[in-house]
Amino acid sequence: MDAFSSVLNKIHVPKHFERDNDAMSDLNTLLDNNKAWAAKITQSNPTFFSELSKQQSPDFLWIGCSDSRVAAEQLVGLQPGEIFVHRNIANVVTPTDINCLSVVQFAVEALKVKHIIVCGHYGCGGVKASMESQEHGLIDHWLGHIKAVHQKYEQQISDLEDETQRLNRLCELNVLEQVRNICHTPVVQRAWRNNKELTVHGCIYGLENGILHDLNVPIHQMNQVDDIYQVRENGNPVY
Amino acid sequence: MDAFSSVLNKIHVPKHFERDNDAMSDLNTLLDNNKAWAAKITQSNPTFFSELSKQQSPDFLWIGCSDSRVAAEQLVGLQPGEIFVHRNIANVVTPTDINCLSVVQFAVEALKVKHIIVCGHYGCGGVKASMESQEHGLIDHWLGHIKAVHQKYEQQISDLEDETQRLNRLCELNVLEQVRNICHTPVVQRAWRNNKELTVHGCIYGLENGILHDLNVPIHQMNQVDDIYQVRENGNPVY
Amino acid sequence: MDAFSSVLNKIHVPKHFERDNDAMSDLNTLLDNNKAWAAKITQSNPTFFSELSKQQSPDFLWIGCSDSRVAAEQLVGLQPGEIFVHRNIANVVTPTDINCLSVVQFAVEALKVKHIIVCGHYGCGGVKASMESQEHGLIDHWLGHIKAVHQKYEQQISDLEDETQRLNRLCELNVLEQVRNICHTPVVQRAWRNNKELTVHGCIYGLENGILHDLNVPIHQMNQVDDIYQVRENGNPVY
Amino acid sequence: MDAFSSVLNKIHVPKHFERDNDAMSDLNTLLDNNKAWAAKITQSNPTFFSELSKQQSPDFLWIGCSDSRVAAEQLVGLQPGEIFVHRNIANVVTPTDINCLSVVQFAVEALKVKHIIVCGHYGCGGVKASMESQEHGLIDHWLGHIKAVHQKYEQQISDLEDETQRLNRLCELNVLEQVRNICHTPVVQRAWRNNKELTVHGCIYGLENGILHDLNVPIHQMNQVDDIYQVRENGNPVY
Numbered sequence: 036m037d038a039f040s041s042v043l044n045k046i047h048v049p050k051h052f053e054r055d056n057d058a059m060s061d062l063n064t065l066l067d068n069n070k071a072w073a074a075k076i077t078q079s080n081p082t083f084f085s086e087l088s089k090q091q092s093p094d095f096l097w098i099g100c101s102d103s104r105v106a107a108e109q110l111v112g113l114q115p116g117e118i119f120v121h122r123n124i125a126n127v128v129t130p131t132d133i134n135c136l137s138v139v140q141f142a143v144e145a146l147k148v149k150h151i152i153v154c155g156h157y158g159c160g161g162v163k164a165s166m167e168s169q170e171h172g173l174i175d176h177w178l179g180h181i182k183a184v185h186q187k188y189e190q191q192i193s194d195l196e197d198e199t200q201r202l203n204r205l206c207e208l209n210v211l212e213q214v215r216n217i218c219h220t221p222v223v224q225r226a227w228r229n230n231k232e233l234t235v236h237g238c239i240y241g242l243e244n245g246i247l248h249d250l251n252v253p254i255h256q257m258n259q260v261d262d263i264y265q266v267r268e269n270g271n272p273v274y
Numbered sequence: 275m276d277a278f279s280s281v282l283n284k285i286h287v288p289k290h291f292e293r294d295n296d297a298m299s300d301l302n303t304l305l306d307n308n309k310a311w312a313a314k315i316t317q318s319n320p321t322f323f324s325e326l327s328k329q330q331s332p333d334f335l336w337i338g339c340s341d342s343r344v345a346a347e348q349l350v351g352l353q354p355g356e357i358f359v360h361r362n363i364a365n366v367v368t369p370t371d372i373n374c375l376s377v378v379q380f381a382v383e384a385l386k387v388k389h390i391i392v393c394g395h396y397g398c399g400g401v402k403a404s405m406e407s408q409e410h411g412l413i414d415h416w417l418g419h420i421k422a423v424h425q426k427y428e429q430q431i432s433d434l435e436d437e438t439q440r441l442n443r444l445c446e447l448n449v450l451e452q453v454r455n456i457c458h459t460p461v462v463q464r465a466w467r468n469n470k471e472l473t474v475h476g477c478i479y480g481l482e483n484g485i486l487h488d489l490n491v492p493i494h495q496m497n498q499v500d501d502i503y504q505v506r507e508n509g510n511p512v513y
Numbered sequence: 514m515d516a517f518s519s520v521l522n523k524i525h526v527p528k529h530f531e532r533d534n535d536a537m538s539d540l541n542t543l544l545d546n547n548k549a550w551a552a553k554i555t556q557s558n559p560t561f562f563s564e565l566s567k568q569q570s571p572d573f574l575w576i577g578c579s580d581s582r583v584a585a586e587q588l589v590g591l592q593p594g595e596i597f598v599h600r601n602i603a604n605v606v607t608p609t610d611i612n613c614l615s616v617v618q619f620a621v622e623a624l625k626v627k628h629i630i631v632c633g634h635y636g637c638g639g640v641k642a643s644m645e646s647q648e649h650g651l652i653d654h655w656l657g658h659i660k661a662v663h664q665k666y667e668q669q670i671s672d673l674e675d676e677t678q679r680l681n682r683l684c685e686l687n688v689l690e691q692v693r694n695i696c697h698t699p700v701v702q703r704a705w706r707n708n709k710e711l712t713v714h715g716c717i718y719g720l721e722n723g724i725l726h727d728l729n730v731p732i733h734q735m736n737q738v739d740d741i742y743q744v745r746e747n748g749n750p751v752y
Numbered sequence: 753m754d755a756f757s758s759v760l761n762k763i764h765v766p767k768h769f770e771r772d773n774d775a776m777s778d779l780n781t782l783l784d785n786n787k788a789w790a791a792k793i794t795q796s797n798p799t800f801f802s803e804l805s806k807q808q809s810p811d812f813l814w815i816g817c818s819d820s821r822v823a824a825e826q827l828v829g830l831q832p833g834e835i836f837v838h839r840n841i842a843n844v845v846t847p848t849d850i851n852c853l854s855v856v857q858f859a860v861e862a863l864k865v866k867h868i869i870v871c872g873h874y875g876c877g878g879v880k881a882s883m884e885s886q887e888h889g890l891i892d893h894w895l896g897h898i899k900a901v902h903q904k905y906e907q908q909i910s911d912l913e914d915e916t917q918r919l920n921r922l923c924e925l926n927v928l929e930q931v932r933n934i935c936h937t938p939v940v941q942r943a944w945r946n947n948k949e950l951t952v953h954g955c956i957y958g959l960e961n962g963i964l965h966d967l968n969v970p971i972h973q974m975n976q977v978d979d980i981y982q983v984r985e986n987g988n989p990v991y
Binding site: 539540543544546547548549550551554555561562563565566569571572573579580581582583584585586587588589590591592593594595596597598599600601602605610611612613614615616618619620622623624627628630636638639649650651652654655699700712714720721722723724725727731 | 778779782783785786787788789790793794800801802804805808810811812818819820821822823824825826827828829830831832833834835836837838839840841844849850851852853854855857858859861862863866867869875877878888889890891893894938939951953958959960961962963964966970
Binding site for chain 1: 851890893
């Protein structure tokens with residue numbers, strides 16, 4: 036009996052957990068896959084996991100879409116330990132989302148990543164839903180942030196003749212705006228004021244060919260940020 | 275020139291983007307990796323991406339930690355298209371986090387996933403930080419949700435003699451509580467009221483051996499939920 | 514002993530509560546004021562409280578600044594029961610702030626208010642802080658939403674010669690944008706689709722003279738909203 | 753023409769604003785009330801507004817319910833300038849609600865208030881809704897925080913025989929828990945570490961008699977807080 040199960044059997048579960056056999060067989064496939072994967076890695080590199088368990092030191096933070104087809108680590112060929120990851124609907128970054136902001140703070144201040152990659156993808160279902168005139172439920176609040184991007188570039192988007200082009204343009208512009216939003220956060224600006232090396236990139240992934248494109252909009256220093264958003268002085272100690 | 279670049283050159287970038295050569299070479303490694311990965315897949319299955327680009331239909335939603343060592347798809351051996359993913363600091367689910375809730379809604383209502391897996395991991399840096407008596411900045415607000423789990427199980431945790439055991443027990447209990455939190459959401463309960471098949475699982479990953487453990491706490495129907503949280507009637511049509 | 518205290522003494526308070534005498538005397542002043550106020554009202558209208566306790570049916574929702582000088586009910590001469598109130602820093606409304614959105618939903622759908630008033634004020638400390646290039650702490654995230662308003666109207670504001678004028682213009686424009694943000698919410702649009710009478714107003718208060726100005730930007734129907742934000746169809750029943 | 757209107761007419765309103773005469777007459781009543789109120793104050797104290805416009809220095813922060821019947825300043829007999837106010841549904845404070853947390857930070861660090869009063873009220877509609885097994889829409893997410901209080905004190909509440917008693921007990925316990933939640937925030941703990949005088953009080957208001965009760969649960973120093981939540985060391989300078 037391993038350390039894990041000795042701990043587990045002390046969890047006091049107040050309601051009985053009935054097993055649904057079909058559900059369990061689905062999960063068991065994943066657990067079996069995992070055992071095979073771990074065994075294969077351990078065979079080729081017996082100390083891989085034990086070394087990695089001591090510390091992570093990724094150079095990259097990935098902020099991407101939850102879409103199952105945009106599998107972060109796989110598509111950039113990185114190993115466990117190499118990229119810190121936040122994924123949400125349509126890779127949105129807002130000024131007051133503590134979920135995403137906590138990830139950014141941990142990545143920048145604790146792990147000292149050198150790159151933040153915002154990765155969108157063409158044909159994004161979240162972006163598409165934001166362009167529809169139909170209710171979708173709770174998610175419509177979240178999509179409000181993408182509608183704001185749409186409104187900012189309304190002319191540029193409506194000039195495109197084709198619906199797919201308009202969707203894909205908004206997917207790109209959404210990445211551009213989220214890159215900027217990250218650069219407006221106190222965490223990123225503080226890193227720059229303290230002369231840390233940190234670049235925020237925007238990329239977009241093509242579902243139909245598996246290719247990741249750099250949007251070529253890197254931001255790595257304060258003077259690339261709109262004056263309104265530049266915070267140039269550290270706060271008073273009482274804050 | 276592909277469709278992508280014809281679109282890209284129309285983005286009006288108000289500030290010049292200077293290239294930082296080192297930063298770019300790091301990103302270029304990822305872009306090169308990506309080209310090789312896409313080529314390899316296309317070679318073995320020429321229609322893989324074009325088929326997949328039409329639709330995603332994953333059976334699973336993964337809610338895991340942003341930690342770079344807990345690479346969701348890789349460790350359960352799933353391919354692009356098979357698992358929808360949300361990752362944040364310490365795999366926390368709160369009643370009012372629209373970021374995470376929007377992912378859950380999209381996964382359950384639009385994609386009709388059958389399983390939600392909350393995956394924690396031993397030695398989690400976020401959980402560890404929540405146990406320290408030191409300020410960490412913005413993230414301390416996020417960690418407040420883990421402190422609430424700690425307080426709920428204070429006796430059980432303090433009974434453990436070893437600091438690592440206490441940390442790992444809290445990592446497990448945090449998963450258990452987040453499984454419950456998901457089951458308290460209106461989206462999941464609505465799915466159950468509408469007789470959708472949906473199971474929420476709790477798992478925990480061992481960094482030191484690469485093994486994913488099922489915590490055996492599946493919840494798949496309303497009567498497994500504490501009475502206080504059971505919402506049994508659909509809302510009034512005006513809502 | 515009244516019903517209240519019989520209930521109170523059953524609260525199990527795990528830590529002892531030491532009384533700080535100065536702090537208590539300050540609070541006691543408020544409690545004394547309250548007794549005098551309640552007695553005065555009851556004297557002139559013996560059933561005022563008992564009638565009001567049965568139900569509230571305000572016609573107005575006020576979304577204003579937390580500033581102590583902008584005392585909502587007092588400055589519009591309304592009695593308890595007449596106006597539902599949300600107050601935050603700089604009367605900001607964002608698409609994903611469940612705090613404010615819950616207030617709006619309750620006011621519109623449960624209380625069926627006919628008017629929502631967004632009230633800003635000149636010389637607002639929150640708006641002022643958003644225009645500074647200095648760190649202020651957690652609040653800087655919140656102020657990011659005001660910076661976005663500033664950026665949208667950058668030219669119009671920078672054209673003003675005087676710093677106070679620029680601040681006050683941004684105070685006004687902030688109200689205008691928050692009026693629109695409310696009109697972009699699913700709750701308000703659903704009310705309009707269901708032919709409910711609901712008008713959103715923008716007002717601004719002058720601290721230096723106590724006068725409330727109507728900004729004359731009422732929105733009371735869908736076609737006053739930018740097309741991008743119009744949601745014209747109710748959701749699919751599964752949502 | 754005053755300074756205000758000269759500014760106003762430069763707002764570029766992209767959609768025409770049609771006037772709805774009934775809606776306007778309702779608002780006009782409030783504007784007329786305001787003129788009368790300001791005139792009355794100015795008559796008795798000609799410099800009241802001009803003095804007050806220079807600076808606010810309230811001693812109190814009020815965190816109360818949006819309920820129209822719990823009119824903060826009025827019921828404690830305070831004048832404009834004396835109490836900073838945040839009001840939301842059921843006076844809830846959560847660890848990650850930047851709306852409320854920004855108010856607390858501004859009040860404590862910029863205004864240096866000495867007291868924070870969490871004020872609930874008996875018969876609270878938000879607390880009541882949290883006890884129902886019926887969907888209410890978006891607000892159900894917000895109410896999840898009250899259900900957590902209910903669950904924590906499940907036995908104590910279910911022991912009460914009467915439904916109204918159970919509701920009112922939860923109204924009280926909700927105040928108690930929100931008082932604690934405020935004391936768990938980094939802002940309040942930092943104030944204490946820096947030897948600032950700051951007391952957090954819990955009060956509850958009786959709609960049926962207009963009386964405000966002190967729940968006698970003041971917290972004014974770190975050692976009254978559960979150990980798990982005590983943060984005793986300032987952060988590392990890079991944070």
